[in-house]
Amino acid sequence: MIKYFYILILLFSCTALSAESIEDTISTPGSSSDNNNHHHQYHHYNSHGGYHTDTEVIDSEYLYVATAVRIHELNNWLALFYKTMAIEAFVNYEKQGLISNQGEVITKRLVLKDKVFHKGQLLLISDLIYFMQKNYSAGYIWDKLVNNDVLSKQGFIKDIKNESQTKFSKVDFSGTLNKVLAISLPVKNKTLSKNLKKDLYRLLIYTQKINELTKLKSTDYRSSSPDFFKQITDSFLGNIVGSIFMPDQTIVSSQRVAWTRSIDPYNYFVNFRNGFNYAPYHRHGKGLEVLNGKTELKVFDINFCSSGKKHAAAAKFDLLNTRNDNHPDTSINFTRFSLECEKFEDSDSRPLFLAPSIGAGIVSSHILFDVSFGLTFKDGKKTANAIGYSIGTNFSFYPIQPVSLDFSWTRHEQPDFNKQLSLWQYNKTSLGLSFYTGNFQIQSGYKWYISSDSVFLENYFFGIKTYF
Numbered sequence: 001m002i003k004y005f006y007i008l009i010l011l012f013s014c015t016a017l018s019a020e021s022i023e024d025t026i027s028t029p030g031s032s033s034d035n036n037n038h039h040h041q042y043h044h045y046n047s048h049g050g051y052h053t054d055t056e057v058i059d060s061e062y063l064y065v066a067t068a069v070r071i072h073e074l075n076n077w078l079a080l081f082y083k084t085m086a087i088e089a090f091v092n093y094e095k096q097g098l099i100s101n102q103g104e105v106i107t108k109r110l111v112l113k114d115k116v117f118h119k120g121q122l123l124l125i126s127d128l129i130y131f132m133q134k135n136y137s138a139g140y141i142w143d144k145l146v147n148n149d150v151l152s153k154q155g156f157i158k159d160i161k162n163e164s165q166t167k168f169s170k171v172d173f174s175g176t177l178n179k180v181l182a183i184s185l186p187v188k189n190k191t192l193s194k195n196l197k198k199d200l201y202r203l204l205i206y207t208q209k210i211n212e213l214t215k216l217k218s219t220d221y222r223s224s225s226p227d228f229f230k231q232i233t234d235s236f237l238g239n240i241v242g243s244i245f246m247p248d249q250t251i252v253s254s255q256r257v258a259w260t261r262s263i264d265p266y267n268y269f270v271n272f273r274n275g276f277n278y279a280p281y282h283r284h285g286k287g288l289e290v291l292n293g294k295t296e297l298k299v300f301d302i303n304f305c306s307s308g309k310k311h312a313a314a315a316k317f318d319l320l321n322t323r324n325d326n327h328p329d330t331s332i333n334f335t336r337f338s339l340e341c342e343k344f345e346d347s348d349s350r351p352l353f354l355a356p357s358i359g360a361g362i363v364s365s366h367i368l369f370d371v372s373f374g375l376t377f378k379d380g381k382k383t384a385n386a387i388g389y390s391i392g393t394n395f396s397f398y399p400i401q402p403v404s405l406d407f408s409w410t411r412h413e414q415p416d417f418n419k420q421l422s423l424w425q426y427n428k429t430s431l432g433l434s435f436y437t438g439n440f441q442i443q444s445g446y447k448w449y450i451s452s453d454s455v456f457l458e459n460y461f462f463g464i465k466t467y468f
Helices: 002-016 019-024 071-095 125-135 138-147 174-181 190-206 228-245
Strands: 041-043 050-064 109-112 115-118 209-222 249-256 274-276 289-291 296-307 310-322 332-345 352-363 367-378 387-400 403-416 421-437 440-451 454-467
Touching: 071 125, 071 138, 071 190, 109 125, 115 125, 174 190, 209 228, 274 310, 274 332, 296 440, 310 454, 332 367, 352 387, 367 403, 387 421, 403 440, 421 454
Parallel strands: none
Antiparallel strands: 041 050, 050 209, 109 115, 209 249, 274 289, 296 310, 296 454, 310 332, 332 352, 352 367, 367 387, 387 403, 403 421, 421 440, 440 454
């Protein structure tokens, strides 16, 4: 009897729903996850009406799960350990008078395992991290954990007796914490060593921690009819059909809780910041950045391009400035002031362009990028028919010492906005390869000068930069 009743409801609802509603009815599954102890809803909405599925997190709970710790799960903490050891070694070498605060070797030579640093070279934090990795393997820390009865040889935390699926807040980890804090690490700063071991303890217990999420997946029908009473009828009948064929579902899922470090080893020492090197790759550094480097850098550039009777020569002065509190692990943000003078010569004319500009950019160990905007004075004059604007960008990639790949584009123009045309304009694009020696950069590449959509000069160019 009930079976026939459901069939009658289904047939009646199919005739009651409007043709538009039936055509637009779509069952859309929805899923999501969230590790917060808050309720969230995720909607899949069809503005034309039809069936809509919502997934709502109705409960979230942290549980303990007895799991064997794997040695590779220590890698994130080991990266923090290696960096801590490297920074402390850097500070100790500086105190001993072996290096400057930028890492420049000031003794005759400095030997780290199989690598020799000669006087005048830079000792980088990355060099010291590599040295620490060679001296303290993952097995070194694993043996410490096993020998101090923190872990069994199979990787299980020894002091925890609770069963899996116990509420995480009810598990007593105090014995594990005390044993981890008793481990001896080769870190001389006692506060840093203690906090480093606390982070190791947190990593271990996070391997036993999951977030169990309970979600309610429900489907309801929404009418697209403009008629109010039709909306009520459609929704009522549609929801009856939906409850039969698409009943609410409770879904339980779990996910691991990610560990993140709680300390920054640089904060335990003073005078660590990122700055400009004297020049890219100077003293065997990386790119243009160096630890505790300069906050101001000046660059003078001259270059020349010629094709037949057409010639272009340019001279440029750049002043780069950055803050004195750049974190050692972040790129350098800088501002740039530039003044460029460019002279053209052919059989008909010899125009001169003077272009002051300001800009901003970033520098890291492998790239330099900036954008700039300024004015352009044709023939160096400040008369109304000679003043335009300039916009440009520069990009350099430092793949390996002592070379870089360079790209530059600049547009100079005096627009006539009323007539929607340019009184004069030219674009300059260059692709080049640079070699560095000391404070000098030797440039060569190809350059295009384009005016009114036609190339008026293109050829190889040569130039030189000096940093001071």
